[in-house]
Amino acid sequence: MKLKNKLILxxxxxxxxxxxxxxxxxxxxxxxPKPAHIEVHDGSFRFTPRTEILVQKGSADARPPARLLAALxxxxxxxxxxxxxxxxxxxxxxxxxxxxxxAPANLGTEGYDLTVNPDSIVIRAPHQAGLFYGVQSLRQLLxxxxxxALAQREISWSVPCVAIEDKPRFPWRGLLLDSAxxxxxxxxxxxxxxxxxxxxxxxxxxxxxxxxxxxxxxxAYPNLTRTGVRGGPYRTxxxxxxxxxxxxxxxxxxxxxxxxxxxxxxxxxxxxxxxxIEMPGHSAALLASYPELLCTSxxxxxxxxxxxxxxxxxxxxxxxxxxxxxGNEKTxxxxxxxxxxxxxxxxxxxxxxxxxxxQKRGWQNCECCQARIREAGLKNVEELQSYFVKxxxxxxxxxxxxxxxxxxxxxxxxxxxxxxxxxxxxxxxQEAARKGFNVVFSPTSHCYFDASWQSIPTQKVYAFEPxxxxxxxxxKHVLGVQGxxxxxxxxDLKELEYQAFPRACALAEVGWSVGAQRSWDEFRPRLGAQLxxxxxxxxxxCREETPGAPPKR
Numbered sequence: 011m012k013l014k015n016k017l018i019l020x021x022x023x024x025x026x027x028x029x030x031x032x033x034x035x036x037x038x039x040x041x042x043p044k045p046a047h048i049e050v051h052d053g054s055f056r057f058t059p060r061t062e063i064l065v066q067k068g069s070a071d072a073r074p075p076a077r078l079l080a081a082l083x084x085x086x087x088x089x090x091x092x093x094x095x096x097x098x099x100x101x102x103x104x105x106x107x108x109x110x111x112x113a114p115a116n117l118g119t120e121g122y123d124l125t126v127n128p129d130s131i132v133i134r135a136p137h138q139a140g141l142f143y144g145v146q147s148l149r150q151l152l153x154x155x156x157x158x159a160l161a162q163r164e165i166s167w168s169v170p171c172v173a174i175e176d177k178p179r180f181p182w183r184g185l186l187l188d189s190a191x192x193x194x195x196x197x198x199x200x201x202x203x204x205x206x207x208x209x210x211x212x213x214x215x216x217x218x219x220x221x222x223x224x225x226x227x228x229x230a231y232p233n234l235t236r237t238g239v240r241g242g243p244y245r246t247x248x249x250x251x252x253x254x255x256x257x258x259x260x261x262x263x264x265x266x267x268x269x270x271x272x273x274x275x276x277x278x279x280x281x282x283x284x285x286x287i288e289m290p291g292h293s294a295a296l297l298a299s300y301p302e303l304l305c306t307s308x309x310x311x312x313x314x315x316x317x318x319x320x321x322x323x324x325x326x327x328x329x330x331x332x333x334x335x336x337g338n339e340k341t342x343x344x345x346x347x348x349x350x351x352x353x354x355x356x357x358x359x360x361x362x363x364x365x366x367x368x369q370k371r372g373w374q375n376c377e378c379c380q381a382r383i384r385e386a387g388l389k390n391v392e393e394l395q396s397y398f399v400k401x402x403x404x405x406x407x408x409x410x411x412x413x414x415x416x417x418x419x420x421x422x423x424x425x426x427x428x429x430x431x432x433x434x435x436x437x438x439x440q441e442a443a444r445k446g447f448n449v450v451f452s453p454t455s456h457c458y459f460d461a462s463w464q465s466i467p468t469q470k471v472y473a474f475e476p477x478x479x480x481x482x483x484x485x486k487h488v489l490g491v492q493g494x495x496x497x498x499x500x501x502d503l504k505e506l507e508y509q510a511f512p513r514a515c516a517l518a519e520v521g522w523s524v525g526a527q528r529s530w531d532e533f534r535p536r537l538g539a540q541l542x543x544x545x546x547x548x549x550x551x552c553r554e555e556t557p558g559a560p561p562k563r
Contacts, residue, residue: 048174118178122143182450206281209518217496235263388422417439451490458494475520
């Protein structure tokens with residue numbers, strides 16, 4: 011998607027009765043994700059320069075979505091539509107009417123009703139998020155030309171008459187963006203957020219630090235965006251490992267003002283950003299910046315000098331330079347300070363600490379770590395990992411937030427109130443749910459969108475069922491699903507789009523639409539309509555994986 015054609019996102023509601031799962035999409039209705047209930051009626055509503063966008067007086071939350079809808083129509087259709095208020099509680103002839111008043115409570119925080127009649131449109135939702143999603147559905151009913159910035163006045167700007175009642179299946183519908191392996195400028199991040207919002211994703215898991223790079227400025231520890239932006243040790247594309255401090259970090263990082271702007275931008279599109287600050291493993295960029303956090307077993311061997319390149323296989327010393335020393339109190343002091351500054355920038359309820367792939371080799375021979383094991387009455391380094399996660403989790407909880415970690419945080423026992431992100435497979439998530447912990451399913455088998463299209467095609471993503479093997483009580487602990495876009499081999503927005511779409515469209519429906527209503531045969535024609543929309547947005551989706559798609563530009 012070109013930056014000049016950046017998406018504009020909005021809010022709206024819908025109302026109706028169910029479309030049979032196996033039936034083809036009704037003519038003119040290609041909405042993704044599929045609404046819970048939809049009826050298609052005869053006729054259409056036509057937008058003209060005289061159409062008004064009205065919010066109910068006293069419904070303050072309706073005004074931002076209304077303005078976003080007006081901005082979309084101005085850009086795509088050239089209409090300067092007035093955004094005003096109405097004292098009425100229902101439809102207004104010749105107008106789109108948005109309101110949060112008198113909406114059915116059973117729609118929840120993200121549900122909406124959308125009713126399109128020949129002479130009026132009503133979007134009703136209990137909360138602003140529902141209005142926003144209603145607008146996204148209305149947007150997908152408009153001709154795809156609305157996504158361009160050409161003001162095509164010859165187009166008939168009509169939408170079919172529908173009644174939609176809709177709400178999401180899961181509260182966590184996420185995608186992961188990895189800015190540590192390759193840096194994505196702020197405008198690229200915003201474009202990605204726009205695409206997420208179009209398909210009703212509500213969580214951006216932002217992987218901001220890793221071995222290769224540290225992209226978040228921390229006032230208390232300035233070396234993190236000096237030395238840490240170069241990282242190390244790091245894995246090259248051919249699988250070899252390079253020495254500590256010789257990383258391929260971009261040397262670029264976000265300012266706090268840029269991060270806050272992206273947080274605001276995402277929030278306006280009903281997306282919460284979950285920052286990930288990797289610990290205790292994947293910490294080479296941190297250790298390259300502050301080597302005093304290395305285990306004592308690694309304090310004596312000389313570290314390679316910056317700029318001196320050598321190739322190492324994965325099974326030698328450098329792989330052990332990726333975990334912080336858990337026996338060192340300085341480690342907790344520094345990490346708590348870092349997390350405090352991160353939480354000042356990211357106000358959402360969740361903080362992701364990674365917690366995965368800690369090799370623990372350094373802990374085995376570290377005097378400080380072994381002393382910690384004895385003092386805390388632990389059995390082994392697995393329980394030392396649990397000690398670390400629980401201690402950091404308690405700190406995060408004390409700040410009014412919740413810890414999220416990859417499923418390795420289960421090793422040695424889970425932290426209270428932790429959320430498990432199940433990536434190594436389905437079983438860890440099932441185990442966590444059975445123990446009463448919240449789970450986000452993101453298995454490599456279906457949700458790793460950096461993988462090749464041959465190994466994870468769109469149909470396989472669509473077939474993913476996160477509640478398989480769980481009884482109704484256990485299923486209540488499943489927060490949702492997430493697709494991951496690790497950027498070791500993705501270097502810019504175009505490559506990101508290519509890996510994400512149309513797989514993200516399939517996952518959006520897995521996260522939003524009830525499993526019994528989903529059908530691949532019924533999904534395909536709706537996906538075809540969305541490919542035309544993505545084409546209008548100049549999104550570089552994977553055409554090779556999509557039969558019948560127009561050729562790549």
